[in-house]
Amino acid sequence: MCADKIPTEEAEISTNRKTITLKNSTSSPNPDSKDLYAPRPCLDKGFVRLVDFMGNDDSIVQAARVSYGKGTKKSTEDRGLIRYLLRHSHTTPFEMVEFKFHVKLPIFVARQWIRHRTANVNEYSGRYSVMEDEFYMPKTENIHFQSKLNKQGRDDSVEHEPSAELRKKFSDATEDIQRRSYSDYQEFIEVDLARELARINLPISMYTQWYWKIDLHNLFHFLRLRLDTHAQYEIRVFAQAMAEIVKEVTPIAFGAFEDYALNAVKFTKGELKLLQDALTNANIDDATAKSCGVSKRELRELEDKLAFVKKL
Amino acid sequence: MCADKIPTEEAEISTNRKTITLKNSTSSPNPDSKDLYAPRPCLDKGFVRLVDFMGNDDSIVQAARVSYGKGTKKSTEDRGLIRYLLRHSHTTPFEMVEFKFHVKLPIFVARQWIRHRTANVNEYSGRYSVMEDEFYMPKTENIHFQSKLNKQGRDDSVEHEPSAELRKKFSDATEDIQRRSYSDYQEFIEVDLARELARINLPISMYTQWYWKIDLHNLFHFLRLRLDTHAQYEIRVFAQAMAEIVKEVTPIAFGAFEDYALNAVKFTKGELKLLQDALTNANIDDATAKSCGVSKRELRELEDKLAFVKKL
């Protein structure tokens, strides 16, 4: 097996590349697959569609092998390596995979999204082009009161639902503003008023579009924050659509992300001291570990963690 | 003179620091100066104010000296060094100066501004807090038609001014949308509808606020793009306010930026071929050079440029 050897001779390299290509053709998604590139509807008029991607699970392994060189004597299993890398925050191999999306989204979602700076963006320009008559109208069941617990979110519990009247009132007000503001806009555009000015009366529920390109490490970071229940519902929908795409392109890395990031829990020093007895007396055996999907290597890592907790 | 020597001994270092501090106290702006930190009004309700800064012209020299070490035999004059660095795109010493601004700006300006990714931002959150009743209303004289030449801008020539009626119509429509949308917003906030939803009907002329922190090199990049006549008027106003502050804090670097970036012109290969005869036959003598503020070193650099043009 030559995958864990750094190719320095021309022959080796081309062999290596071929191997990787061949492996890709079986393990990676079929690039002609209709579903992968199809636009996935988000909210009432938005979508996410995959425009292009570079690399897959194999590329993560390939990049990691450069770092580990010939030092890895035995050919580690790829899945295990990818999971090890993600578990231990060896993030650079994940940066070697790149995704490009075309997204149509309301401006207030775009404003949250753009805060993720490690990405490339090309947005539709309201200075150059005429904005289209497309606005986000929340579904009735998504109109909620301010949450008492989550100071920045909405209370989506059934007990505290707004009345049908209030919901209708909000929908009507929303539609009214959207209709009026766009009709004004259109009128001023028709008499050739500057676009960059005419648009300033349009509400942030208006749809915009962009191309957005990001590497897998930074995309995971985005997904972790925007799949969270504290993220606004309207951006979560887009994160979910992208998560499905990522899962198809890099299934192993995405699985690791689910196990080690999305569904992991970090306990603070204080919490660990509070849980110290419970944790250090926990009954852990190999059989149970296996049934929980915890490998032998991970079991050793868990022992190290518990030893750390014991000393706190 | 020890400023161009890398201090490796403790004694030297503390001496050096003291020297720099002393030098700062004369050449840098007085930190108690009222004007420097005063908010500078921008547009009708916005402002830029300097919150804090780290470093000044001396810090650029100090950082550059680390790179050049003892290699610089003669103590180059600081102003000359700063100008040399900027002229030759040695950008890292300029990254050693940092500015923090508090800005109040319309959302549509914020959307252009945020595209500059190499900066730190803390923005007022419309999910967490109630938006205030403050909107941008363009002055009558700033309402223009779409430009025929600059496809993304407005035509501010006197000959093509919109009629007083049209301008009034736009102002009235703007005020109407702002008033209605805020009154709706307020009503829904009062009955405790989720803030993150209630706000979606507010127009992009609404004001927001943020803290914005950036290093001098990236700030110069921002200023070069946003002071340009092709930038939208409403963001140019903020760029001008920041430029004044930068000029006070780092006068030498700002002067170099004016001479070598803002007022420089890049000619393409084709243009240079077209101008080849004119350029290579230009009558250049030391006296004229001096009167144009071109130093001897710059004159040699110009000769190199013209030699390059000759060979195209």
Place this chain on the structure above:
Amino acid sequence: MCADKIPTEEAEISTNRKTITLKNSTSSPNPDSKDLYAPRPCLDKGFVRLVDFMGNDDSIVQAARVSYGKGTKKSTEDRGLIRYLLRHSHTTPFEMVEFKFHVKLPIFVARQWIRHRTANVNEYSGRYSVMEDEFYMPKTENIHFQSKLNKQGRDDSVEHEPSAELRKKFSDATEDIQRRSYSDYQEFIEVDLARELARINLPISMYTQWYWKIDLHNLFHFLRLRLDTHAQYEIRVFAQAMAEIVKEVTPIAFGAFEDYALNAVKFTKGELKLLQDALTNANIDDATAKSCGVSKRELRELEDKLAFVKKL
């Protein structure tokens, strides 16, 4: 109290700034303190020294208040706010504090360090300047065998120490290479061979120097990785020196970093399932929580975490 209100009137702003300045003057380190800026020796010939900094704990609060605006009805206690922000990965307010260090370090340490990209660097240039005769010589007790467990580190257990002979042999070989290579270098520099070439024979144990500027959020990220026992000993020494400085400048933020990052433990989904019984049956009461430094708010957060674990 007006700190949690966004100042929009000139009067308010200047009042606010004064308040902040006053608060700083008591809670922040005295800028004339000798110790804070003194070079801290690292390894045999290296050092870290603080050159400058912008902001402190108060600046974190100040930036966060912009985001939360008037929405925060009650004036949250600053310490609580800082700890809340860090615990919940609200990282942007921490980006509002900036540090600038002058560091002297071996090239192989510099090569690990520079991988942290979100920082500004000005390094001594071996093309421009003559490298000084300064090399890193490891102390005898730091010479170890390759670790069997940590595949990238050394085994510093007492049982597996190299013999005194082997250690001496390594020290001697190191000194020999350093002496020879520098003597060659000097000879070629004297006859004016190009510096950029003459230096290529110098070993990576040679010392270099740089100015390094970074914001607190990214510095915490650096420290978390480089204070870790898996980081190479020689870079850990520098991380420790910087941690001491950070602790002095931003004591509250650093305390939060210790409790919520350095001494926190993340358990994976598999581990949580394995520990599920132990965790969900743990005996947690308010009194014990208090004695572990867990606030009521944190206790509620812990309950949420345990509820999540229960459902896995």
Place this chain on the structure above:
Amino acid sequence: MCADKIPTEEAEISTNRKTITLKNSTSSPNPDSKDLYAPRPCLDKGFVRLVDFMGNDDSIVQAARVSYGKGTKKSTEDRGLIRYLLRHSHTTPFEMVEFKFHVKLPIFVARQWIRHRTANVNEYSGRYSVMEDEFYMPKTENIHFQSKLNKQGRDDSVEHEPSAELRKKFSDATEDIQRRSYSDYQEFIEVDLARELARINLPISMYTQWYWKIDLHNLFHFLRLRLDTHAQYEIRVFAQAMAEIVKEVTPIAFGAFEDYALNAVKFTKGELKLLQDALTNANIDDATAKSCGVSKRELRELEDKLAFVKKL
């Protein structure tokens, strides 16, 4: 023609994608081309090889069309659009193309290279893996004296060549250090001394390897700086190899880069004043412009530049 229309309907989108794919298949390089992916030798033992890329000239157009939307009434010619974008520093569409290279390079070159921060890197780890016995040995004809003019470079003029004796002396010293240090290294590795320590005596002429991924905009920035005659010869060689690859993948963008960046000349304010008469009296007509490859649009832009010069 639908390329300049933003697809919002599913049908449109899939049509559009197909069109783009078809266009790619003719204008883009054949992905099975042997030459494109073949390692290109650099220096004595190094290489650059293209591992993967995402996008091509069409992707630049595709991304730009998102920004310009339906606003562009007429279907602008793609080549013209790409050249316009580059000429006017509309850089974001160029960020939509990504390259991944595998590079083998001396450590001192890697140290210059890594300063470009907007890229992803996976480097061979000397802590984890055993370094191979490969060092850079400069060719005799590349051994030069320090330049008197370029304070950081070498003097490669024929008149100031070092004697054959001196050159041989340097080559011999280089070989000696490389041989000795590697033989020491090997000896310590064999007795299992920690790799992270054993390597510290190896010189910076040693070869390392990495995967390096970067977008086209930032790659152009790298190339502009590293193809420059002031860049060290040893990194220029790698820049040239990458430039050839980029030229194959994105021929139109690379042509624009040559005309508007590599072979453009920026004149400072002082220089422009000095050249004012020559420039403003230059004889420019349409026929000459055409023969110099200057389009009508560019001619108008030149007139604007000259009008600016006139007013200085």
